[in-house]
Amino acid sequence: MSTRNVGFLLLAVALVAPWVAYPVFLMTALCFALFACAFNLLIGYAGLMSFGHAMFFGLAGYVCGHAIKVWGWPPELAMLGGALAAGALGVVTGALAIRRQGIYFAMITLAFSQMVYFFCLQAPFTGGEDGLQGIPRSPMLGGLLPVHNDMVLYYVVLAIFLFGFGAIYRIIHSPFGQVLKAIRENEQRAVSLGYNADRYKLVAFILSATLAGLAGSLKAVVMQFATLTDVTAAMSGEVVLMALVGGIGTIFGPVVGAVIIITMQNYLAATGEWVLVIQGVIFVAIVLAFRKGIVGEIADRWRAYSAGSRK
């Protein structure tokens, strides 16, 4: 089964899904799936472990929400604004973080995300602990798309998700992506071939931040609020979990991981704090049993199986 066929299968599922499941739940899952894919672009293909990606996701949500609610921007423009704001934050934080590697890189991103968290807690336009509430679902494309209807909004969200997913796929399979993979594999060697590794890593960081921001903006439009939760270190950890569960460095892994984690949170919400315990157990089990994540492991077995049947 090729990547293309898996893609078509997943697309078919996504197209009929809102007739079977609750659209708002599906839209939330898509937002997180895009967020996880953006994160995976950085860890899976540039080998950079960010522990502060919530700052892009959360901040973009506030910017997008504020633009719609206070400035009266149409949602599509506000989402673009949110994504670009996250990208700008990515330029600043990335330029400093990529100077260090491994755990130090992760710690710098974490420190920045904590600063952004406190900024969002204190800034006048974020609503502090209450968050930014009551973001209206203004019609999109000059009234062409009545997104106050959940079904209409679902297909808009799906289209934007597909755009983001397609962008990530293209980045991975581009001349730039090829160099990025080489740097991930052996940075010193890439440098000795004449590639300025830091500049490639910075571009990857900015792209990842921008796409994480698009996901955050999308979530603000769907949920009609921007919350402090989306900027916390716990949210940064959650996106790591989604990518790990699905499979880091696989194209569909983060989507599967995000759907699993969001489904779990949704259906286990009644158990209260136990969600976290169950999540922890699943995390440990997956890391021990499937080191490459669910999708990574399935892909490996499939390759081994088809190689065996060809012989």
Add this chain to the structure above:
Amino acid sequence: MQNDIILEATGLTKEFLGFVAVKDVNLRVRRHSIHALIGPNGAGKTTCFNLLTHFLVPTSGRIRFNGVDITGRSPAAIARMGLVRSFQISAVFPHLTVRDNVRVALQRPLRNSFQFWRSDSMLDRLNDRALALIEAVGLAPYAGLPAVELPYGRKRALEIATTLALEPEMLLLDEPMAGLAHEDIDRIAQLIRKVAADRTVLMVEHNMSVVADLSDTITVLARGEKLAEGPYAEVSKHPQVIEAYVGTGHG
């Protein structure tokens, strides 16, 4: 005569927190020659090497490549000028295929490597050149294999093919024979000789028969200083060199 010297280092010194690893080394490498850097363990060969390619920054001293002062430039910039190094531990991109390893190097002069919005199928036009280079080092049957699956000697060959893809004017090889089996040594030595026909090679090497066989000029380092320089026949009879390698004989 100045034009005859491709790489020149003057007064090259590197201190690590008071420990002088390389002390006032002067080095002149003639164009189109194979120049070997030898010396006992801890003599500062690899440090010297890292200084020349700026993976380490010298405490003092200047480095000139083709008459241009390259002291202080970034390693990537030096590589783009045509001075390309290899590493002691075989440096390949393990999870890229053998072909893609070479293609990454071929891609660099195209100036398309920041284009994240285009399809990588535009790189396919490099495939023929990549395969030709792979064939030249005897790796044609492995072109589609991930580099990590190659045996050690073959990884060395792949590294050389990747380096050659940049068409460097000068190659710096850090212990090209380290860890190689006997039959591989002959093959790689032949490859280096072939490569050096229209290029300059500077190498650090422990295998004396290879050094004797390949080098036009040998520089001997000991305790960070230059001890002797000249062709093998001359250097090997130098009393201080014999002492540095064998000891004084009195314990």
